[in-house]
Amino acid sequence: MTTTSLLLSSKKTHCPTKRKGYSVYRYVVLIVLLLQSIFLKLNAQTTFIVDYVPPETNVKDTLYLSGSFNNWNPADKNYIFQLQENGNYVLANKQFHNSSWISYKITRGNWETVEVQKNGQPLNVRKHSFTSSKPETVTLQVAGWADQLKKEKTNKIVLQVVDLPNNTPPNTSLFVCGNFNGWVPGDERYKLQDIGNGIHQISIPVYGNRIEYKYTRGNWLTVEGNSYGRPRPNRVLDVNILSTKTLIKDSIAFWEDQSYGIFNPYTLVLVLTALQGFFLIFIINSNQNNNKWANQALSILIFVISFTLIARVVIYDRVIYTNYPKLSLLTDLVFFLYAPTLLIYIKRLLHHAKKSIWQYWPHFLPFLLQCIVYVTFFFKPTHTFIEQNLFQSMDSPPYAVYEVIVVLALAFNIWYWFKINGIVNRYFKNIEHNYSTDQNLKYLNTILIILGICLLLWTVIITVDVYATFTEQPANFLINFLIDGIWIVFSVVVFFLGYFAIKQPQIFRMPEPEEEIEEPKIEKPVLETEELAQLKTNLHQIMTQEQVYLNPQLSLPELAEKMNTNVHTLSRAINAGFNKNFRDFVNQYRIQDFINRAQDEKYKNQTFLAIALAVGFNSKSSFNRSFKKVTDKSPREYFNQLNQD
The missing domain is CATH 2.60.40.10 (Immunoglobulins)
Known part of the structure; x- marks a missing residue:
């Protein structure tokens, strides 16, 4: 199977060439070498x-x-x-x-x-x-x-390379390596001969029923690859369906070292996303009067995304991955870390929960268990670690563990997605009971859609992988394509948050009420008639005399504090006394004030939207929706009919 991880499946990385951005690559390598000198001294005799x-x-x-x-x-x-x-x-x-x-x-x-x-x-x-x-x-x-043992007579298969990449260096030597020579990339016995017309040819022996091979220019840094410097799967021939006289014609599309290397369109998107993420952390925490508790969790969330994106880009280079493949484990840490952090952010944002992150520790137990398992992987010999990732087999205990982790991680993230989606849906369902205007939080639905697409792609990858395993049909290209797609979609979350940080910065500095907002209880005691009448009178006075509805951010807890009562009592008074939810109750005063101002000569030079914003609405759509709900007409229709009468 090849699902080992959304990251390990495409970890076979590539060698960069000198081009723009190469200096950045050199700095990355220097950092890696520095870490090596700290943790491992590899120059032992x-x-x-x-x-x-x-x-x-x-x-x-x-x-x-x-x-x-x-x-x-x-x-x-x-x-x-x-x-x-x-x-x-x-x-x-x-x-x-x-x-x-x-x-x-x-x-x-x-x-x-x-x-x-x-x-x-x-x-x-x-x-x-x-x-x-x-x-x-x-x-x-x-x-x-090889020269002294009696060789059994073996069949031969002729390989021809009929097409080479345009950027192939002139007068280069081509080699083929595979299971017929123990995968030696520069074996002079298997150097292709130029037979003219740009065609290169070699005969290779047949051992067993399956031939696997690749073309190189003498070493693994110059092996053939796919677009953008991506590795290509081994070429495979089933000897049972080949004639011994069969001529196999191959075309080489790309050389890994002659492609984009570490900096290609795909990795540049990930790098830019990570850089924006680090910048966004600074922006949302530098706002005055910011939503401290929610932004702390959001900062951790963005850091997790940005860090894993950088880690993925680093292991995308063949040189780095070959020498430091265990860096690839860092990208997998997002599996059990992202969803719990998102849950904490949602709870702090929507319900103003002020529990410390450490109080959510049960949510991070799977992450801690994953770290313990990965520590055992870290101490494996480097070449063994690479082999278990590149030549994956369910017969290999470490790979079987990888598979279990991947499947559990998918189930874990799906469960959290539904849990978070339920919290968001309940919030929007009951928001009119707590806030007088829209809270500009619709972006949460978009984030959930993006994450849902990632989970869908993840499910497809595992399904394709299982199918490929049991049918023995290779699906490397499709799986790698889907993996890259997940990372691109996943990175969109940061771009999306950055867009809203610029367009609607108030999201990240929402005022926090003194009392945590809770959803109305299903069973509530009925207020006494006198208590209800008194609350109705007090409510009408505070709305008409103090005009608290002019505050666009007026919330149920804030109004309850002004009236020296609690949220539940006030909510029941509005529901029972006026037969309205909190938002409709407040907006009826705003609409009446709007109508009065719109007919006042003092406001004749102002637009409807300007007046609507002045009386407490925070958007045109919210105003129009509320006006029609109260008057059953649009503002234009209402005043046209008023003028006719």
């Missing part, structure tokens, strides 16, 4: 010992170490084993700078004499991770040499 070679090995033969550290040179004089008196071959005290792991093989000077399995089959490249600053010793055994 390593000694390789070969304590067994096949009996037919000539003592005059020289053994070499060839790998990713020397561009797969099979006869590098800097990596020669020395034959000891006890028969062991030793390569002592080698340092591999700026690398957290290496891949390698042992040769006797060329690829024709490379080590193989005992049966003569290709041996996959060996790998070793550096996890300690102390000197290390790696002991190896060579089962056989």
Whole structure:
């Protein structure tokens, strides 16, 4: 399966080329290297010992170490084993700078004499991770040499590259690597020949029933890829349905190192979103008289989004990911952190809850458990970590854990989405009982729609992944496309909040009432007749004499405080005494004041909207809606009929 995470599935990253923004990339790399120097010292001296070679090995033969550290040179004089008196071959005290792991093989000077399995089959490249600053010793055994073991007759398949990317460097050498040569990217045995007309050709042996391969220009930094420098899945041939004389024609669309690299249209969107997020945190907390409690949770929410976006961009580079793949774990932390933080923000914004974030700790238990599990992943050898992510199998316990985490995270976020959606819907359903005007919070519905789209895409990814697993139909391209889509949609949340921070800054500095607003209870005691009559009289006086309705932000708790009563008693008085909710009750005084002013010569030069705002309405739509509700006519219709009469 490949759903491992919405992030790990497309973690295979890319090598940048020098272009605009490359200096930023260099700073990112410097930061990563600094972190490496703090947490890991990877330049430990390593000694390789070969304590067994096949009996037919000539003592005059020289053994070499060839790998990713020397561009797969099979006869590098800097990596020669020395034959000891006890028969062991030793390569002592080698340092591999700026690398957290290496891949390698042992040769006797060329690829024709490379080590193989005992049966003569290709041996996959060996790998070793550096996890300690102390000197290390790696002991190896060579089962056989490619030129000395009796080779069984194998079938051949001819590969032709008929089309190359336009930016392919001139006079470049093309190689093919795969499971037929142990995935050595610069194996001279599998260097394609130029046969003219821009066509390159090679014959490869057939081992087993399945051939997997890729084309390179000599190393993994120059491997073929997809658009924007994205990795492409392995090419696969099913030998059972091929004829031994079949000619396979391939086209190479892109080279990873010749594409956009770390800075492409996709990652630039994520970078810009993250930068706006950090700027937005500063803006919403620098407002005077801001909604402190809600904005604290919102700041954490935006920081979580921005941080994970930056982390994803960093691991998008092949060099960084190859050496520091465990940075990819940082992007997964959003799984169980985002939804609880959003819930806290919604509660603080809508209900003015002032509980400390730490009092919501049960909501973050899944996040803490995830961190504990990921700590165990962090201490895995680097090459093992990469293999478990790139060659995912449900037979691998770590990958099975990944899958469980992903599915649980999806269920977790869906549950919170419905919970938050219910809170928002109940708020808007009862808002007229608490506020006299609209609160400009409709953007919450849009945010929930955006997050709902993310959850839908996430569900589709898991569904496609399960289907691909049981049908053995590759779906890498579709899954990676959907993953990128999720991140783009997810980033829209920050842009959306930034838009409202500029257009409607009052959202982030809403006044907080002294008493927490609660929804009306279903069962309430009936007020005594005298108490109800007195409250009705007091209400009418405060509305006509003090004209408190002129305050656009007038709320039920604020009015209750002015009348020295509580929210529940006042709400029951308005409902029972005037048969109206709080908003309709206040707006009837505003509409009457509007009508009086509109007929007053003193206001004849003012527009209807100006007068409406003066009497306490906060928007044209709110005024028109309330006017029609009170008079059953629009303002224009009402005054036209009044003039006719």
